[in-house]
Amino acid sequence: MKTPIDVLMATLLVFVTTLAHAALDVFTCSPEWGSLVTELAGPRASIFVATTALQDVHRIQARPSLIAHARTADLVVCTGADLEVGWMPMVRNQAGNERIQAGKPGFLEVASIVPRIEVPASVDRALGDVHPMGNPHIQFGPKQIRLAAGELARRLIRIDPAGEVEYQTRLADFTRRWDAATQRWAREGAPLQGVAVIQHHKNFSYLFEFLGLRQVNSLEPKPGVEPTSAHLRELVENQKSDPVRLIIRASYQSPDASEWLAQHLSVPALMLPATVGGSEGATNLFTLFDDCIHRMLSALK
Amino acid sequence: MRHTLIAAAVALAWVGPAMAQNAELDQIRRDIEDLRGSYEARIKALEDKLKDAEASAAKAQVSAAQAEASAAKAETAASRTDTPAPQAAAPTASQSAFNPAISLILNGTWGRFGNDPTTRITGFAPSGGEVSPGRGASIGESELFLSSSIDPYFRGSLLVALTPDNAVSVEEAYAETTALGQGFTIKAGRFFSGLGYLNAVHAHAWDFVDASLVQRAFLGANYGDDGVQVRWVAPLPVLLQFGAEVGRGREFPGAGGVVRNQNGPESRAFFVKLGGDIGPSSSYQVGASHLQQRSGQNGVAFLDYDDLSGVNNRFSGRQRINGVDMVYKWAPDGNPTYRNFKFAAEWYQRQYDGDFTFDTAGLAATDALAARQSGWYAQAIYQFMPYWRVGGRYDQLSHGTVALNANAARLAPPAFNPKRYSLMVDWNPSEFSRIRLQYSRDLTRQNIATGETIGDNQLFLQYIFSLGAHGAHQF
Numbered sequence A: 001m002k003t004p005i006d007v008l009m010a011t012l013l014v015f016v017t018t019l020a021h022a023a024l025d026v027f028t029c030s031p032e033w034g035s036l037v038t039e040l041a042g043p044r045a046s047i048f049v050a051t052t053a054l055q056d057v058h059r060i061q062a063r064p065s066l067i068a069h070a071r072t073a074d075l076v077v078c079t080g081a082d083l084e085v086g087w088m089p090m091v092r093n094q095a096g097n098e099r100i101q102a103g104k105p106g107f108l109e110v111a112s113i114v115p116r117i118e119v120p121a122s123v124d125r126a127l128g129d130v131h132p133m134g135n136p137h138i139q140f141g142p143k144q145i146r147l148a149a150g151e152l153a154r155r156l157i158r159i160d161p162a163g164e165v166e167y168q169t170r171l172a173d174f175t176r177r178w179d180a181a182t183q184r185w186a187r188e189g190a191p192l193q194g195v196a197v198i199q200h201h202k203n204f205s206y207l208f209e210f211l212g213l214r215q216v217n218s219l220e221p222k223p224g225v226e227p228t229s230a231h232l233r234e235l236v237e238n239q240k241s242d243p244v245r246l247i248i249r250a251s252y253q254s255p256d257a258s259e260w261l262a263q264h265l266s267v268p269a270l271m272l273p274a275t276v277g278g279s280e281g282a283t284n285l286f287t288l289f290d291d292c293i294h295r296m297l298s299a300l301k
Numbered sequence B: 001m002r003h004t005l006i007a008a009a010v011a012l013a014w015v016g017p018a019m020a021q022n023a024e025l026d027q028i029r030r031d032i033e034d035l036r037g038s039y040e041a042r043i044k045a046l047e048d049k050l051k052d053a054e055a056s057a058a059k060a061q062v063s064a065a066q067a068e069a070s071a072a073k074a075e076t077a078a079s080r081t082d083t084p085a086p087q088a089a090a091p092t093a094s095q096s097a098f099n100p101a102i103s104l105i106l107n108g109t110w111g112r113f114g115n116d117p118t119t120r121i122t123g124f125a126p127s128g129g130e131v132s133p134g135r136g137a138s139i140g141e142s143e144l145f146l147s148s149s150i151d152p153y154f155r156g157s158l159l160v161a162l163t164p165d166n167a168v169s170v171e172e173a174y175a176e177t178t179a180l181g182q183g184f185t186i187k188a189g190r191f192f193s194g195l196g197y198l199n200a201v202h203a204h205a206w207d208f209v210d211a212s213l214v215q216r217a218f219l220g221a222n223y224g225d226d227g228v229q230v231r232w233v234a235p236l237p238v239l240l241q242f243g244a245e246v247g248r249g250r251e252f253p254g255a256g257g258v259v260r261n262q263n264g265p266e267s268r269a270f271f272v273k274l275g276g277d278i279g280p281s282s283s284y285q286v287g288a289s290h291l292q293q294r295s296g297q298n299g300v301a302f303l304d305y306d307d308l309s310g311v312n313n314r315f316s317g318r319q320r321i322n323g324v325d326m327v328y329k330w331a332p333d334g335n336p337t338y339r340n341f342k343f344a345a346e347w348y349q350r351q352y353d354g355d356f357t358f359d360t361a362g363l364a365a366t367d368a369l370a371a372r373q374s375g376w377y378a379q380a381i382y383q384f385m386p387y388w389r390v391g392g393r394y395d396q397l398s399h400g401t402v403a404l405n406a407n408a409a410r411l412a413p414p415a416f417n418p419k420r421y422s423l424m425v426d427w428n429p430s431e432f433s434r435i436r437l438q439y440s441r442d443l444t445r446q447n448i449a450t451g452e453t454i455g456d457n458q459l460f461l462q463y464i465f466s467l468g469a470h471g472a473h474q475f
């Protein structure tokens, strides 16, 4: 028979258990890192994602809500390589959170621990808003994601040692599934090998490198500069000597330029999700790759 | 030794890739850790190979011969500059050397005024920081901004303005804490006060060529002080920030920098900000602020209200400024690249309570002064296509009540509400350059003798260029 004391104790127990399992507060700069944290931490983490796949991650503003969420974060996961340089420093300066300052385990910039491609030999803004530390759109590199997962798990364990077993188990499981998926993508994407493409901005360079697509040019005349009609006409000219088969833009980019060019070149213009959430199919890191590969294959049919 | 390790890495990760177990890879990682320090460069090469090995582990069989070839390639790659440094030690930003991040702002204006732009706003004691571009072509203040972490506990910044008349002024020079935690940040030094919305925004990030009338009349271009600021952010999903500042009252808005020679703080400011998102497309911030300052005996040089007496006056007493501010931003799906909209408005009220001495050099007639004046602006900016923005602003000051008591016979505060309408269009070919055209219909002056408003058409052409480190802007 239950006395009110029992009920009270039970309630308290539930409450204390909830508190003890109070989720790790993770702030992620973009949805791919939100997805990776979900894979590795599951219900141990409550995840805030600062941006969406419909937003140009180069041009985010230090919104008040970002400062609020950075204030309580135990861990911040961003891309780094200066991709978030226009807003993340301001968010961290304002938040008053020592756990997410540079050099702390609670601040992870993934690009700093993975190999990057397209690292410019020299940088000058006359060349446009170049990524000085190489291409930061690393979410499309299977190898990069695998490395990121390892480092993320290490950080999670450092910050939340109680969850070590769970993080290790989840990492092993994720890595196994990721490796299998990587193999599958290489197989499924085989017909894309050598296919010449033009992309709007260099959002998909890692994917192209992985699958062996050949990127002929960008719709941007210079990095960070919107397509101009002169540049588009030049691309039409070049088509005669070096024909492309796909024109690809990311989910946050205007379709105008790629559709204009597609019409003039009589090749398909294709939208690919810039990251998780950029299309109906791209619900996590795995389906992001699935969806991109599927979209490219269907467009080429 | 290192060859053994390379061989081990090759053997474990390449020759038997199908079996490459996490345990083995972990073992290599541990070995690498042990060797770190004495074999930095070698380790770099090894780690690169390890990374490649990890990626390839799941792939098809690779022969030992191929592995050797790849290893050699990896070593070559490791020696190239574009190879990332080992993890953890890797730089996280391009300004990774210990030098502070440096950015330089160049700006210049061409101004066309019907009337002398140095004439004061009628009925408002000047703030001493009234900046307005001059007539004809002139460069504005060139700003040099340096900022860096000092150590794990502090961050420092310096903002130096090089004025067109070849003077150098320290606008901001402060250190702030990074390690306090619990939402607290303490800033000490010279800094722009956090009150209001636009006050702490550097001039190069303003949406119009000039500051709003109320900012000019009450606070100067950017009101700042030498002192300490404490900020606290509440642990909530919306931004709730409280701030308090104490300072020596270096700038007494409405005075011109004459301060009492005292040890204690002469100036206190408080502000609170609340902000968040409304769906994915919109965000807002609202704020309230309070500033109070005390001048010493005859501490403040005070130009007159009606611009007629031409004598020197002094004010001793207290000034209080209360304000509310709001900003709202919208972009489709929260992506501002193609189109975005921004609305900002601020309202301030200023109160003077103290003694006013009319004509310090001659008559020196002293009596109580109580003044309560207010002003506000509202502005909207719309980016209708990439690179192009248009904006409109309305400014107004209310003369309010000015009680001069015995001095009322000598000085007559005009019952006049200055106004201004501004329109601007700017072109931003990149994040680092801006070229702006602005037209203002200025109705801030009155012919005291006839009571007529003196209208002025003002036209500005401005450029603002940012060089160097990419600055992070506040909301």
Ligand SMILES: [Zn+2]
Binding pocket: A058, A131, A136, A137, A201, A202, A203
């Ligand atoms: Zn980019």
